[in-house]
Amino acid sequence: MKFVSPLSDTDLQALMEAYVHAEKPALRRRAHAIVLSHKRYSINQISDILAVTRETVSLWFDAWEADGLEGLRDKARPGRPALYDARDRERLQALVAEHPHQIKAVQARLQQETGKSSCTATVKRALKKSGV
Template sequence: MSRRLRFVSLTPDQQRILNEAYQYGEKRALRRRAHAILLNHKGHTINQIRDIIGVKRDTVSTWLSQWEADGIEGLQDKPREGRPHLLSESDLAVLEQLVEEYPHQLPVLHAKFQEQTGNVVSQDTLRRALKKRL
């Protein structure tokens, strides 16, 4: 049983967009997906693309479907949820104010922060927030 060969046809504008994504894309995933679409347009089969890029055949097929359905937007990673932040913007503002009063005194800062906000977090959480914020 042979599989139907599947190839996308691209306009010059689409080729330019995919080439830019492949060469200058910010994320590796987008560059790989754009590369796969370009290879398919040049006549490579899904199995050949699978071997070149090193992913499963179904993955390449999914990328082709996403391209056909949504264009370059279909190749972008979708936003992911993740764990909610432990510290709100108002908590971070309080933390910044406390740092000015108690610099280099993390245990004191930790106690004052919990006292003022009622938010129970570890000293490590405060340290990471300060490192990221300041």
């Protein structure tokens, strides 16, 4: 049977902190798996509890052994850079406050002010990212 190496009190405390308070659900789940292994749950039991494959749990163990808590975090993924920066999103929020039910008018005004062309879906994503 495969288990993680015995955890120090510091490691266990860091994992419990990540399990309870981490922003990303994936990190919470991975930290939970390591804690369960420390408590001598088998890979099969952990995969059943977390509803993932045995291979996934094994990969999490390997990542923990190699890089500790950093190994459990999501890796950066390639993608297109955001069109609107923080200042643009602030202006977008102000425009929406002025014209709350006119997304196309807001989009046109933002394009006029910034020179950045986008579709309404991009404007909505920017608003969502800003918490609106």
